[in-house]
Amino acid sequence: MREVAKSMLGFSWAVSLFGVQQLAKLVTPSSESSETTAAQFDEATRVVQGFLTDTIAQQFRAGDEWQRRMVDTLCDAAALQGVDARRLADTLDPRPFIETVDARQVLKNSMDKVTESFDLLRRQVSVN
Numbered sequence: 495m496r497e498v499a500k501s502m503l504g505f506s507w508a509v510s511l512f513g514v515q516q517l518a519k520l521v522t523p524s525s526e527s528s529e530t531t532a533a534q535f536d537e538a539t540r541v542v543q544g545f546l547t548d549t550i551a552q553q554f555r556a557g558d559e560w561q562r563r564m565v566d567t568l569c570d571a572a573a574l575q576g577v578d579a580r581r582l583a584d585t586l587d588p589r590p591f592i593e594t595v596d597a598r599q600v601l602k603n604s605m606d607k608v609t610e611s612f613d614l615l616r617r618q619v620s621v622n
Contacts (some may be wrong), residue, residue, distance in 0.1 A: 495615055510537065549599055 519531050539558075546554055 495618055544574070549596075549603065553596075553600065
């Protein structure tokens, strides 16, 4: 359990620093293009996505699609490129994403993981 906690914290720290590094590349003169930076983010996302179960991967895809539509719409609005108020509202509406995600399954998966963690902890305590 201790090693899992260390690994989880290390992963979170690495992802945070990766995000800071990529952001710094965008705001400082660099030899890398924004396309290269985006490709690096996409590659990191693909690697992590490879570890997701089918259910969680489906939820990831639904959320990712909604986020990408939202960014496109907001960028179009900021650039004043053919902004259609109805399209903007439809894109920012989280209901399609929420309808795709099965909240019961998310809760069940979370509770299963918590239960597994406590069972593992109990076994470790009883061994020691």
